[in-house]
Amino acid sequence: MVVKVGVAKLGNIASGVMVELLLDERADREDMQTFMATSGTKLEVEDVDRVVSNLIAYKPDFAIVVSPNGVLPGPTGAREALKAAGIPVVVITDDVTTKKEWADLKESDFGYIIQKADSMIGARREFLDPTEMSDYNGNLVKVLTVTGAFRKMQIALDAVIDQVKAGKAGADLELPKIVMTADKAVKDEFTNPYAYAKARAAFEIAAAVAMVNVKGCFMTKGFENYVPIVASAHEMMRSAMILCEEAREIEKGCDGVVRMPHKKDGTIVSKTTLISKPE
Structure with a gap:
């Protein structure tokens, strides 16, 4: 069916x-x-x-x-x-x-x-334009993916x-x-403990972004006060993304990237070494 x-x-x-x-x-x-x-x-x-x-x-x-x-x-x-x-x-x-x-x-x-790590954006007009919005979401997608x-x-x-x-x-x-x-999130995702630690750190940072943006968007008055707060939240997400890229590169370096594709019938197969077939 x-x-x-x-x-x-x-x-x-x-x-x-x-x-x-x-x-x-x-x-x-x-x-x-x-x-x-x-x-x-x-x-x-x-x-x-x-x-x-x-x-x-x-x-x-x-x-x-x-x-x-x-x-x-x-x-x-x-x-x-x-x-x-x-x-x-x-x-x-x-x-x-x-x-x-x-x-x-x-x-x-x-x-x-x-x-928990899919944190709200820093939606202040003095800070958030379409480019900033897209950049933030790109970093967040990377974090949720790699972790x-x-x-x-x-x-x-x-x-x-x-x-x-x-x-x-x-x-x-x-x-x-x-x-x-x-x-x-990070369970069974990494073969290298340093990659695991970096990804876990990235997740924790990304999850913490939410309350920073809540403070900047809803709890702080005056653009001179809330713009630095939401900007710092976006810098946190960028740092989380960089940690994820570092974790992924470590996994590539030890040929340990976990891959779990779908077959046509929906079955999930898996592999780690790059030059191999998923089973």
């Missing part, structure tokens, strides 16, 4: 940039297909409603709702509407564990993947696809419930 995966992208976080691509990196899988609907940059109710209606019309076997701050009315309404339509939902969002509403989501029957956070997210979603292929549906699906910490 062909598993239908619906993806609702509401606003933007780095996980949303890559989520459906991670499931079919060469666009040759024959066991699944994806359909993505997006609200663009906004999280307004009318934009979210348009996304949900398109996703429901697609009739996916399960849906992924990816957004910043998953407890906001837009993302909350989207997953509730999909649930009401009988579609299982996995929520992918950044870390908002300080909110009571997030505890409610954790206790619900929704699946979730909280990417293993993206791979763990992909494997968790592949596990849901495998359940559908095995005949499970609806409430019978076991959905992921993951808070992506540094330890979970």
